[in-house]
Structures are given as structure tokens and as C-alpha cells.
Amino acid sequence: MKYDFTAIEQKWQKRWQEEKPFAAVTGDTTREKFYGLIEFPYPSGQGLHVGHARPFTAMDIICRKKRMQGYNVLFPIGFDAFGLPTENYAIKNHIHPAKVTRDNIANFTKQLHMLGYSFDWDRVVDTTDLKYYKWTQWIFLQLFKHGLAYKASMPVNWCTSCKCVLANEEVVEGVCERCGSPVIRKEKSQWMLAITKYADRLIDDLDTVDYINRVKIQQRNWIGRSEGTEINFSTTAGDVMTVYTTRCDTLFGVTYMVLSPEHPYLKKWQDRIANWDEVAAYIDEAAHKSDFERSELNKDKTGVRLQGVAAINPANETEIPIFVSDYVLMGYGTGAVMGVPGHDQRDWDFATKFGLPIIEVVKGGDITKEAFALKDDTGIMVNSSFLNGLTVKEAIPAMKKWVTEQGIGHPKTNFKLRDWVFSRQRYWGEPIPLVNCPQCGWVPIDEREPPLLLPEVESYELTDDGESPLSAMTDWVNTTCPKCGGPAKRETDTMPQWAGSCWYFLRYMDPHNDNALASKEALEYWSPVDWYNGGMEHTTLHLLYSRFWHKFLYDIGAVPTPEPYAKRTSHGMILGEGGEKMSKSRGNVVNPNDIIAQYGADTMRLYIMFVGDFEKAAIWSTEAVKGSKRFLDRVWNLAESASESEDVTPANEAILHKTIKKVTEDIDELKLNTAIAAMMTAVNELSANGCSRGDMRLLLLLLSPFAPHIVEELWEMLGFAAKSGKMACQETWPVYDESKTVASTVAMAVQVNGKLKGTITMPTDSEQQAVVDAAMAVDKVRKATEGMTVVKTILVKNRLVNLIVKPQ
RNA sequence: GCCGGUGUGGUGGAAUGGUAGACACAGGAGACUUAAAAUCUCCCGGUAGCGAUACUGUACAGGUUCUAGUCCGGUCACCGGCACCA
Numbered sequence: 001m002k003y004d005f006t007a008i009e010q011k012w013q014k015r016w017q018e019e020k021p022f023a024a025v026t027g028d029t030t031r032e033k034f035y036g037l038i039e040f041p042y043p044s045g046q047g048l049h050v051g052h053a054r055p056f057t058a059m060d061i062i063c064r065k066k067r068m069q070g071y072n073v074l075f076p077i078g079f080d081a082f083g084l085p086t087e088n089y090a091i092k093n094h095i096h097p098a099k100v101t102r103d104n105i106a107n108f109t110k111q112l113h114m115l116g117y118s119f120d121w122d123r124v125v126d127t128t129d130l131k132y133y134k135w136t137q138w139i140f141l142q143l144f145k146h147g148l149a150y151k152a153s154m155p156v157n158w159c160t161s162c163k164c165v166l167a168n169e170e171v172v173e174g175v176c177e178r179c180g181s182p183v184i185r186k187e188k189s190q191w192m193l194a195i196t197k198y199a200d201r202l203i204d205d206l207d208t209v210d211y212i213n214r215v216k217i218q219q220r221n222w223i224g225r226s227e228g229t230e231i232n233f234s235t236t237a238g239d240v241m242t243v244y245t246t247r248c249d250t251l252f253g254v255t256y257m258v259l260s261p262e263h264p265y266l267k268k269w270q271d272r273i274a275n276w277d278e279v280a281a282y283i284d285e286a287a288h289k290s291d292f293e294r295s296e297l298n299k300d301k302t303g304v305r306l307q308g309v310a311a312i313n314p315a316n317e318t319e320i321p322i323f324v325s326d327y328v329l330m331g332y333g334t335g336a337v338m339g340v341p342g343h344d345q346r347d348w349d350f351a352t353k354f355g356l357p358i359i360e361v362v363k364g365g366d367i368t369k370e371a372f373a374l375k376d377d378t379g380i381m382v383n384s385s386f387l388n389g390l391t392v393k394e395a396i397p398a399m400k401k402w403v404t405e406q407g408i409g410h411p412k413t414n415f416k417l418r419d420w421v422f423s424r425q426r427y428w429g430e431p432i433p434l435v436n437c438p439q440c441g442w443v444p445i446d447e448r449e450p451p452l453l454l455p456e457v458e459s460y461e462l463t464d465d466g467e468s469p470l471s472a473m474t475d476w477v478n479t480t481c482p483k484c485g486g487p488a489k490r491e492t493d494t495m496p497q498w499a500g501s502c503w504y505f506l507r508y509m510d511p512h513n514d515n516a517l518a519s520k521e522a523l524e525y526w527s528p529v530d531w532y533n534g535g536m537e538h539t540t541l542h543l544l545y546s547r548f549w550h551k552f553l554y555d556i557g558a559v560p561t562p563e564p565y566a567k568r569t570s571h572g573m574i575l576g577e578g579g580e581k582m583s584k585s586r587g588n589v590v591n592p593n594d595i596i597a598q599y600g601a602d603t604m605r606l607y608i609m610f611v612g613d614f615e616k617a618a619i620w621s622t623e624a625v626k627g628s629k630r631f632l633d634r635v636w637n638l639a640e641s642a643s644e645s646e647d648v649t650p651a652n653e654a655i656l657h658k659t660i661k662k663v664t665e666d667i668d669e670l671k672l673n674t675a676i677a678a679m680m681t682a683v684n685e686l687s688a689n690g691c692s693r694g695d696m697r698l699l700l701l702l703l704s705p706f707a708p709h710i711v712e713e714l715w716e717m718l719g720f721a722a723k724s725g726k727m728a729c730q731e732t733w734p735v736y737d738e739s740k741t742v743a744s745t746v747a748m749a750v751q752v753n754g755k756l757k758g759t760i761t762m763p764t765d766s767e768q769q770a771v772v773d774a775a776m777a778v779d780k781v782r783k784a785t786e787g788m789t790v791v792k793t794i795l796v797k798n799r800l801v802n803l804i805v806k807p808q
Numbered sequence: 809g810c811c812g813g814u815g816u817g818g819u820g821g822a823a824u825g826g827u828a829g830a831c832a833c834a835g836g837a838g839a840c841u842u843a844a845a846a847u848c849u850c851c852c853g854g855u856a857g858c859g860a861u862a863c864u865g866u867a868c869a870g871g872u873u874c875u876a877g878u879c880c881g882g883u884c885a886c887c888g889g890c891a892c893c894a
Contacts, residue, residue: 213812214812218889245894301892327892327894333894336894339894344894345809345892346892414893416893536888537888611820611821617814617887618820621819627833633847673820674821674822674823676831678831754875758827792874794874794875800827803874
């Protein structure tokens with residue numbers, strides 16, 4: 001019989017879905033659970049991409065093995081379906097985004113089935129489903145009620161093409177992450193989420209979870225905790241000006257101050273500033289630049305000195321000038337910095353340009369050439385009164401203590417992380433369930449009322465002033481205040497795409513619940529997610545946001561664990577044939593459907609796992625796919641030629657046990673490429689030795705998570721299915737016997753002075769004397785040791801012997 | 809600039825400090841075939857040699873060690889992230 005993959009795959013996919021579904025979770029909550037999670041896809045019009053196949057296949061393998069090992073496994077799938085591409089497509093083609101979403105989900109579903117993934121299809125989640133997003137809205141309302149959602153007028157990133165506010169995280173190199181158009185700054189009243197209130201816990205609790213290191217490091221750097229000091233400077237204007245510094249030890253070296261152009265004192269001091277016209281012009285210029293332009297253009301420092309106002313250095317009572325310069329950011333610290341040109345390179349550049357004095361307060365560098373910033377702990381304090389003679393490390397706490405005692409400052413922790421801009425002036429997103437009442441302010445809709453439906457609109461186009469399309473729907477906008485009953489208006493902004501993905505893994509635990517986001521029992525049993533795999537690109541966005549929401553839900557008692565994911569791994573990208581990113585414009589996108597049609601889904605699954613180290617980027621090669629197909633052909637032929645015996649062939653025992661061990665361990669460590677290589681080696685050996693049905697049985701069980709269709713077919717063909725009444729995927733995962741993985745003899749390397757001279761075959765666990773005797777019998781060893789004395793022998797059991805020799 | 813990662817045959821990639829190149833792809837030789845495809849067998853880092861073999865080889869130049877692709881310090885290149893963060 002021929003290996004007809006198309007027929008086989010259709011047969012088994014149908015059976016798994018209709019006749020013998022095996023992937024649904026069991027209600028048996030006494031069994032140990034395993035919750036394996038992949039990042040649910042955005043159902044784009046392009047359909048599934050080989051980039052999806054890599055993480056999906058890996059987690060499918062892990063979950064299929066866990067099921068065979070007896071776990072109660074939850075392996076769900078869903079769709080993150082709100083978002084701009086769908087909305088833009090809808091606008092362009094005049095099709096309702098809900099319809100676009102439905103069609104795309106149907107297409108994705110078909111493609112996912114074609115790859116044989118063992119998702120629990122009863123638990124599909126769609127973020128645009130009212131039954132789902134009413135709970136997204138519910139979580140938002142809880143955030144609002146706890147003061148973590150607030151409205152603020154602030155400069156926001158405004159995409160000139162999408163006509164939409166973007167989060168800082170969505171702006172890449174000054175352009176919109178999605179459409180590539182320039183982003184400018186614009187003042188707008190926005191809903192914000194106070195993620196910064198959780199900054200400390202988001203960092204500290206990383207110690208409690210098993211994430212790969214680079215994810216932890218990236219999150220820590222993104223949150224950017226910095227332990228410093230706030231110090232108050234008095235000014236000749238009478239106002240006290242507060243600065244933030246991590247180097248309070250250099251206070252005696254401060255020779256000027258700089259304010260950010262947005263600093264409120266500038267306007268306040270307008271009448272005192274003699275050169276106000278010049279200052280105002282500078283402020284205006286800065287306001288018209290995007291963040292990107294500001295950082296681009298500021299390689300050369302610019303700024304204006306304020307005439308008529310000065311500050312006093314509290315350490316030595318010296319009067320120092322104040323500047324305004326756009327290298328100081330209003331959004332970080334206090335929007336004001338103290339200038340220490342001797343020990344900060346930016347300050348040094350600035351002081352040199354404006355001819356300001358440079359004072360050395362830490363000895364160790366040459367401040368006439370460049371700033372002596374903190375390197376190692378080499379510097380010793382000078383010109384600093386009571387700090388003189390101390391190291392920098394000693395001086396920092398000493399100065400913190402001093403400013404605190406003097407009442408002019410205090411230690412302060414700052415974060416780079418900003419609060420999350422949560423509004424979008426868009427249609428295709430969750431409506432924000434708030435009402436603005438002229439009497440009562442912002443009021444949440446009544447949670448007991450029917451959920452706030454995203455209404456049908458005539459047009460999804462933005463209004464001319466950049467407001468959401470919803471704002472044009474006066475029937476919907478005009479409502480009554482839930483509190484006082486007076487006339488009020490609904491919020492017309494919607495939530496960003498990240499909202500729905502913040503908690504979807506909770507919904508999978510109990511997806512049809514109408515009374516809660518999930519039942520307490522389901523949450524208790526399934527939390528936390530045992531293993532979450534996803535892309536590195538989501539490390540600082542989705543992964544951080546969802547940890548934040550989850551911590552909040554934990555605080556209000558809605559979920560039982562402080563962290564959502566126990567373990568996080570990350571896959572590398574699949575690059576096109578030329579080693580470049582796959583993209584439509586490069587024309588190097590590989591469609592999994594084409595590979596499935598030509599080679600079958602099992603080959604596709606195997607190849608995408610065999611292509612390389614899972615965590616690293618890998619280059620796709622359609623040529624190399626053949627190798628995986630050939631392997632399956634060999635498995636097929638081997639099964640057909642297997643002898644009737646259901647016992648394991650003695651000659652194959654060692655290789656089979658070794659392979660069970662290797663595949664079992666490699667799957668747990670996500671080393672799927674070497675697991676497959678081990679099975680290839682086993683097949684090569686079994687072919688050479690001749691194999692029985694008993695041998696085949698073990699091999700098929702190991703291969704079952706990787707290439708499930710062909711395995712089920714062969715399982716049936718060899719009569720195992722008829723005998724046990726079970727499919728291979730329902731069988732018990734094979735266990736290896738350590739003693740059987742070891743062969744009776746081993747090949748050992750013989751070295752003389754560390755150089756390889758030959759190999760010898762020895763009984764396993766041979767003692768040193770026997771090994772040395774055998775080694776000395778090797779011609780090359782005898783030659784190399786002739787006339788020499790062996791001064792030392794190093795034996796590594798079952799691996800090598802190294803003879804250290806010296807002339808006699 | 810800072811943070812993280814990577815550097816191994818023609819290619820993708822393997823190697824708890826212990827025989828570098830497993831397993832594949834491509835290539836070469838042969839078998840089968842009228843022929844091709846498929847399949848099977850063998851070869852396949854470099855230099856020298858008919859060959860046994862010798863030397864050499866994991867980005868570069870060092871160090872530690874009986875032994876280094878692996879550990880340590882330095883340099884270079886590439887990839888990803890952040891970027892005036894005080």
C-alpha cells in the first residue's frame with residue numbers, strides 16, 4: 001500500500017472531530033491538570049502563515065504527550081479579532097467588520113484543522129463576541145472603580161494616517177507600528193490605565209515565575225526601575241524646584257539647571273523672565289516636534305538660558321543659571337534636572353556648548369576631555385565638603401541622608417514605564433462602558449443591565465475631528481445618567497486591541513459562563529497557565545499588560561493566583577528562503593496549505609519542528625522539507641515490513657529505550673529538532689536490524705505527537721487499534737528502562753597528552769587498568785608512548801582515557 | 809551609546825568541559841531501470857598523500873585546564889530591543 005497522506009489526514013481529522021474527539025478536557029478534576037497556551041492569532045485576511053505553525057505545532061506536541069502521560073490537558077484556541085486591519089479592510093470594501101471577522105475566523109479554523117492540532121474546539125473564544133467582551137468591559141469597570149482607569153489630558157502619539165492615538169509601545173522609530181506613517185504629538189483627553197502603580201510588583205514577582213531569562217530581563221529593562229533622590233532647589237523666583245537624580249553624590253558639582261520645555265514653571269515665571277520671547281519661541285518649536293524628531297535633532301544640544309531667574313545650589317548656596325532645553329523630558333522624573341557637567345556626558349556637552357563651569361567632584365578621570373561618569377567604583381569624592389575622601393558608593397547614601405535631614409530632599413524610585421493610553425478613536429473595538437453626566441461626572445453603566453453592545457453604524461470612517469465613528473451616532477451617544485437619571489452622553493472611544501488579549505486565557509477555563517468571567521471552581525482548578533509560549537515581540541506589550549490585569553484581578557479577589565503564567569517560552573521567527581523576514585512585498589511568504597497539499601500535514605509539522613533550535617530564528621527551505629517526507633515514507637515502509645511478533649526485538653531494545661528517553665526529555669525541554677533526529681536515527685537502525693510489530697508499537701507512540709495522522713493509520717493497520725479499542729493518541733506514553741538504554745559495550749576515545757590517537761571498544765563500566773591495557777594495544781598509542789613514562793592517567797568512564805606521558 | 813542574543817562544513821543545524829560536524833538538505837559515485845523519477849549502497853571540513861596516515865580546523869588573537877565550540881577577560885562582525893531616562 002502507498003502512503004496516501006491526503007486521504008489519511010482527511011480521514012483522521014474527520015474522526016478526531018466527529019467520531020472520536022479526544023482533545024476535550026475531562027471533567028475529572030482529581031487528575032493532575034496541564035494548561036498549555038499559545039498566543040491566539042489575529043484572524044487576518046491572509047490566513048494562517050508558517051510563522052503560526054511553529055509555536056502551534058510545538059505546543060500541540062507538548063499537550064499530546066501530556067495527555068498520553070495521563071494529565072487532564074487544556075489546550076485551547078481562540079481569536080483576537082478586534083483591531084485595525086479588519087476595520088481598514090471593512091472601510092475599503094464596504095463590508096461590516098463583523099462579517100470580515102466571521103469569514104476570516106472560518107478560514108483560520110479550516111486551516112488549523114488541516115494541521116491536525118488537538119485543540120479543544122468546544123472552548124473557542126472570540127474577543128469580538130458580545131458574550132466575551134462584556135467581561136472585558138466588566139474588568140475595565142472594576143479598574144475604573146478602583147481608581148486605576150482615569151481620564152487625563154496629555155500629549156499623545158497621534159498617527160497622521162490612522163487618525164488615531166497610539167500607545168508609546170505602538171510607535172516604532174517615530175512611525176506608526178501598523179501603517180508606517182509619521183507620528184506627531186497632540187494634546188488629547190484620554191483614558192489611561194495606571195499600570196505604573198503595579199511597576200514594583202511586576203518587577204519583583206518575576207522572581208516567582210519560570211520565564212526564559214531574556215523575557216525577564218526585557219521586562220525589567222522596560223519597566224526601568226531606578227533608585228534615586230529628589231532634591232529641592234530654591235530659586236530667586238521664590239518657587240522651589242525639584243529635580244530627580246541617581247547621582248546625588250555630585251550635588252557639589254552642580255553648575256546649572258535645566259527645565260523641560262513643558263515644565264509648568266516656565267509659564268508661571270513668564271513675567272520674571274527677561275528674555276521671554278526667546279524662551280517662548282523655543283518652547284513653541286519643541287512642541288511642534290515629535291518625540292522622534294526631538295531625539296533625532298538633539299544630537300547637538302540646544303537650549304535657552306532664562307534671564308532674570310536663577311536657582312540656588314543647596315549644598316553650597318551658590319547661585320546657578322537655569323536653562324530650558326528639550327533634552328529634558330517632562331515625562332520622566334520631575335521634568336527638571338541638575339546639570340553636573342563633570343560627571344554626566346550630556347551635561348558635559350551642554351556645558352561646553354554654553355560655556356558653563358565644569359567642577360570636578362569625583363577624582364579619577366580627565367574632565368577637560370569628557371565627563372567622568374560612574375565606571376566601576378574607582379572614583380573618590382573631592383571638592384565636596386563632608387563627602388571628601390569617600391567613594392561614590394559611600395557618598396550616595398551619605399548624601400541621601402544629608403538631604404533628608406536638611407529637609408531638602410528624599411530618596412525616590414522612578415520608572416521608565418508609563419501609564420497605558422487606553423482609548424482609541426475607532427469603531428472596531430470594545431466600547432468603553434462609561435457615561436459622562438454633567439451633574440455626576442463619569443459614571444459606569446449598570447453592571448446588571450444588558451451589556452453595552454457595539455452598535456451598528458452607517459460608516460466606520462473617522463469623523464473629521466478624529467473622534468470615533470460612534471460619536472456620529474447621536475441616538476446611541478445620548479443617554480441618561482445611571483446615577484441621577486439626567487441627560488448624559490456615552491463615551492465614544494473604544495478600547496485598544498490589547499484589551500481582549502489581557503485575560504482570554506481565563507475565559508478558556510470556563511468559556512460559556514454567563515454569570516462570571518469564569519467560575520471560581522474552574523479558576524481554582526486550571527490556574528495558573530502551566531506553559532505559555534509566544535513571540536518575543538509581545539514581551540513588553542501583551543505579556544506585561546496581561547500580568548498587570550491579572551494582578552489587579554487577584555487584588556480584587558477575582559482570580560486565585562498573583563501571576564497568570566507559571567512558565568513562558570518564546571519561539572524564533574521563521575524567515576524566508578533568503579534569510580529575510582517573510583512579507584508580501586518580498587514575495588517570500590510560504591503558505592502552509594501549499595506544503596500540506598504537496599507533502600501532507602505530518603511532513604509540515606515535522607519539518608517546522610526539525611528546522612532548527614526552537615528559540616532561534618530559522619530559515620525556511622522548501623527543498624529541505626523533502627527530508628521530513630522521506631522520513632515518514634521510511635516509517636511507512638518499515639511498518640509494512642515489520643514482522644508479526646508483538647515482542648520487542650532484543651537487538652532493538654537498547655536503541656528503542658534510548659530513543660524513548662531522548663524524545664521524552666527533549667519534548668520537556670522544547671528541543672523538538674533533536675527529538676526528531678533521535679527518531680530518525682532509530683528508524684535507520686530498525687531498518688538495518690529488521691523490526692517487529694512490538695518495536696513499531698513503541699516507535700509509533702513516540703512519533704504520535706509529532707505526526708499524528710500517519711501514526712493513527714499505521715496503528716490501525718498493524719492491529720493495535722482493534723486490540724485496545726484506543727487510538728495511539730489515547731494510549732499511555734512509553735516509559736524507558738534506564739538500564740536498557742546502555743549497551744553492553746562502549747566505544748572509548750584514547751588520547752595521549754590530550755591528542756586523539758584512536759578508539760577502543762570496551763565492556764561498559766570497565767575499570768581503569770583494563771582500559772589502559774586495551775589502549776596500549778592500539779598501534780598509534782604504542783608509537784606515541786614509546787620511550788615515554790606515563791605520569792598520569794585520566795579516565796572518564798565509558799567516554800575516554802587520556803594518558804599523560806613524559807620522556808624518560 | 810546601553811541591554812540581550814548569535815558567530816561551527818556548500819546549506820539547515822548537533823555536541824552534561826571529554827572522539828567536533830549527530831540528524832538532515834544539496835552534491836558526487838554506484839545498483840536497480842530501455843530511460844527518468846522513486847528507492848537502496850557508499851563518499852562528502854581543509855591541506856598533503858595512490859593509500860595507511862599526518863597536519864590543521866568551531867569569527868579573531870589570548871588565558872585557565874590533562875582536555876575548550878563549550879569556562880574567563882579582550883577584539884571584530886551580524887541580529888533583536890531600547891535610546892538624551894538625569
